[in-house]
Amino acid sequence: MTTRCTFIALVVGRFSWSAWPWMWTNRCWSRGSPQQVLVLESKEPKYPVGSFVLSNSGWTTHAISDGKNLSLMSPDWPGNLSRSLALGAIGMPGLTAYFGLSEICRPKPGETILINAAAGAVGSVAGQIAKLLGCKVVGCAGSNEKVAYLKALGFDEAFNYKTVESLEEALKKASPDGYDCYFDNVGGEFSSVVLEQMKKYGRIAVCGAISLYNDTVTQKGPYSQVPMILKELCMEGFTVTRWENRKEEGLGALLKWVQEGKIKCHEHVTKGFENMPAAFMGMLKGENTGKAIVQM
Numbered sequence: 001m002t003t004r005c006t007f008i009a010l011v012v013g014r015f016s017w018s019a020w021p022w023m024w025t026n027r028c029w030s031r032g033s034p035q036q037v038l039v040l041e042s043k044e045p046k047y048p049v050g051s052f053v054l055s056n057s058g059w060t061t062h063a064i065s066d067g068k069n070l071s072l073m074s075p076d077w078p079g080n081l082s083r084s085l086a087l088g089a090i091g092m093p094g095l096t097a098y099f100g101l102s103e104i105c106r107p108k109p110g111e112t113i114l115i116n117a118a119a120g121a122v123g124s125v126a127g128q129i130a131k132l133l134g135c136k137v138v139g140c141a142g143s144n145e146k147v148a149y150l151k152a153l154g155f156d157e158a159f160n161y162k163t164v165e166s167l168e169e170a171l172k173k174a175s176p177d178g179y180d181c182y183f184d185n186v187g188g189e190f191s192s193v194v195l196e197q198m199k200k201y202g203r204i205a206v207c208g209a210i211s212l213y214n215d216t217v218t219q220k221g222p223y224s225q226v227p228m229i230l231k232e233l234c235m236e237g238f239t240v241t242r243w244e245n246r247k248e249e250g251l252g253a254l255l256k257w258v259q260e261g262k263i264k265c266h267e268h269v270t271k272g273f274e275n276m277p278a279a280f281m282g283m284l285k286g287e288n289t290g291k292a293i294v295q296m
């Protein structure tokens, strides 16, 4: 049997890579780095020379593709928006925020939601969508500058989890009545403390567990069952690929909100392909505000 492949040559020059946490996990959930690339040569009419595509070909300046797992960027991308937003707020991280919030947290107007890693790519979008839905939004981040950024985005309460004396007290101060929803990007010990602050029937979207990704020995912490039973909580993990069939809906909503100025996006841009490892490690240490991007 003959396998037919149509090869497309791609170049990444002058364009953007994404540095995102899953690339680093000991569990190897992801080995690629989403990129926005320019098609240099093509035998496939769907991807003409000069078009932009999203690809997962890794940390490389050039790649050859058979056209599978590429995603063509709309030629109608608004001229006033940076194309690299397709790796951030109007891309996979934005979709993660959109679907994780609307489908797992399901917040109602007037409810209170907690978001950690809130100044990052996913968290900053999740918080702004929650505001658009009429929620009170509490965000935690790892520096005073990030806390100021969250306030500027419209978060109702924000604090630096690295400098508070007690996370429990900071959570109580930010919302004395507790939390209806928790959009969790961090996991681990942080989440054990949050569980006790949830309101009855609270919903928890387990989006990420960045505090655990580098563990070589699995951490043991307080177990979650008792607060989950007593508060009748609903906790659900997810990956954004679950809503692949609704991607256009999500991207359409995100693009509209960004264009209307209802969602603001910040990119932490590192220049130079050779600086990719430093940008990546910096993101894991919390150096980024908004989406961490590497550009040539």
Ligand SMILES: NC(=O)c1ccc[n+]([C@@H]2O[C@H](COP(=O)([O-])OP(=O)(O)OC[C@H]3O[C@@H](n4cnc5c(N)ncnc54)[C@H](OP(=O)(O)O)[C@@H]3O)[C@@H](O)[C@H]2O)c1
Pocket: 020, 021, 022, 092, 093, 096, 117, 118, 119, 120, 121, 122, 123, 140, 141, 142, 143, 146, 185, 186, 206, 207, 208, 209, 210, 211, 212, 238, 239, 240, 241, 283, 284, 285, 286, 287, 288, 289, 290, 291, 292
């Ligand atoms: N489920 C899905 O489909 C899906 C899709 C995309 C991403 N994710 C997950 O969503 C989370 C956020 O991803 P992102 O791309 O938006 O990254 P990001 O928030 O832009 O960057 C990571 C941030 O995590 C914080 N952080 C790092 N180590 C931490 C620790 N030990 N404890 C607490 N915070 C820590 C840092 O911010 P601070 O300065 O605030 O500490 C850092 O800036 C990650 O866990 C990621 O794996 C899940």
